[in-house]
Amino acid sequence: MTDDIRNAGPRRVGQVKEITSLANPIIKDIKALSNKKDREETGTFMAEGLKLVIDALELGWNIRTLVYSKAAKGKPLVEQVAAKTVAKGGLVLEVSEKVLSAITRRDNPQMVVGIFEQRWKPLADLKPGRDDTFVALDRVRDPGNLGTIIRTADAAGASGVILVGECTDPFSLETVRATMGSVFAVPVVRCTAEDFLAWQKKSGAQVVATHLAGAVDYRMVDYAKKPVVLLMGNEQSGLPENLAGAADRTVRIPQQGRADSLNLAVATAVMLFEARRHLLSLDGAK
Numbered sequence: 078m079t080d081d082i083r084n085a086g087p088r089r090v091g092q093v094k095e096i097t098s099l100a101n102p103i104i105k106d107i108k109a110l111s112n113k114k115d116r117e118e119t120g121t122f123m124a125e126g127l128k129l130v131i132d133a134l135e136l137g138w139n140i141r142t143l144v145y146s147k148a149a150k151g152k153p154l155v156e157q158v159a160a161k162t163v164a165k166g167g168l169v170l171e172v173s174e175k176v177l178s179a180i181t182r183r184d185n186p187q188m189v190v191g192i193f194e195q196r197w198k199p200l201a202d203l204k205p206g207r208d209d210t211f212v213a214l215d216r217v218r219d220p221g222n223l224g225t226i227i228r229t230a231d232a233a234g235a236s237g238v239i240l241v242g243e244c245t246d247p248f249s250l251e252t253v254r255a256t257m258g259s260v261f262a263v264p265v266v267r268c269t270a271e272d273f274l275a276w277q278k279k280s281g282a283q284v285v286a287t288h289l290a291g292a293v294d295y296r297m298v299d300y301a302k303k304p305v306v307l308l309m310g311n312e313q314s315g316l317p318e319n320l321a322g323a324a325d326r327t328v329r330i331p332q333q334g335r336a337d338s339l340n341l342a343v344a345t346a347v348m349l350f351e352a353r354r355h356l357l358s359l360d361g362a363k
Contacts, residue, residue: 092168092169093169093171094168094169094170094171095170095171095172096170096171096173096176097173097175097176098176099175099176099179101176103142103168103170104172104176104179104180106119107142107144107180107190107192108179110122110192110250111123111182111249113246113249116195116246116248120194121141121192121193121194121195122192122193122195122248122249122253123180123181123190123191123192123193123250124190124191124192124193124253124258124260124261125181125186125187125189125190125250125253125254126189126258127149127154127155127158127187127188127189129191129253129257129258130143130158130189130190130191131154131158132258132261132262133191133193133258133261136261138261139165139193139194140162140167140193140194141167141168141192141194142162142167142170142192143159143162143167143168143169143170143189143190143191143192144170144172144180144189144190144191144192145159145169145170145171145172145188145189145190146171146173146177146186146188146189147171147172147173147174148174148188149189155188155189158189162191174186177190181250195248196265197265197266198237198264198265198266199266200266200268200272200273200276201276203237203239203266203280204280205236205280205281205282205304205306206236206304207303207304208304208356209236209282209304210233210235210236210300210304210306210307210349210353210356211235211236211237211238211282211304211305211306211307212226212230212235212237212238212239212306212307212309212345212349213241213306213307213308214226214238214239214240214241214309214341214345215241215242215270215308215309215310215316215317215320216242216243216244216310216311216314217240217244217245217309217311217312217341218244218245218311218312218313219245219312219341220245220246220251220252220255221251221255221342222312222340222341222342223240223244223247223252223255224247224251224253224255224256224257225255226238226341226342226346227247227252227255227256227259227260227263228255228256228257228259229342229346229349230259230263230349231256231259231262232259233346233349233352233353234353235263235349235353236264237263237264237265237266238263238264238265238266239266239267240265240266240267240268241268241269241270241273241320242269242270244267247265270317270319270320273320274319274320274323277306280304280306281303281304282304282305282306283300283302283303283305283326284305284306284308284324284325284326285298285300285305285306285307285308285324285325285326285327285328285352286307286308286310286316286320286321286324286326287307287308287309287310287316287327287328287329287330287348288310288316288327288328288329289315289329290321290329291327291328291329292327293326293327293328293329294328294329295328295329295330295347295348295351297328298326298328299355300352301356307345307349307352308320308324309341309348312341330347330348
């Protein structure tokens, strides 16, 4: 929450529309963004919270609508964000807490919500560099898992997340919340399994897949010899044979106790930080 918005100074915000009715058509359209179909048709999604909105604007995301509660009126950062929204041609709405609760589906909503244009990175544009680490997720279904993985990928310095097959929507409200703003910082790609396999062959990256039948301990792989893609399977069924069979290395995360598997987000975090540790060790040796 810095620089561009913090230092913008006080501004008088014009073009603010006040809405108190849930029947307002603009509010109905925003509420409809809880449905994947409406998000896809409009190419937009909702982000809740002033920090997330500021982060998105500072990273250059296009804002369509800013919604804030009456209680937030007059707060300097809110007014600065509103002014920036207007300058970008967006709509600014001042609404009652009842309306904001209906939009966010929360009893105690955050005071600010932004409606942004979705941003997808084409698979063909992914050209892994020497120090790049990517996460590829096969048919991830749980919004909380996906959001946590995107947040963890950001924290670990990964270069992007690839969604393979029918995955949950990274722009659902639940997923965006779980990313804690990292959805704005981490490039997201979506593709079919066939497209992923074709890209893998010419990417120059090493694909390391986790699999219950993996013969190699995940700590025994050299993650630093070339760019790496960490391939993680579906929460229930794991990786299908076509993806697992095409991986350069198939590994397991050894476990003790009665649990026979890890949560997908936890397993991905373990893999990510192991891969990044190898790169940091390599950098330290130079």
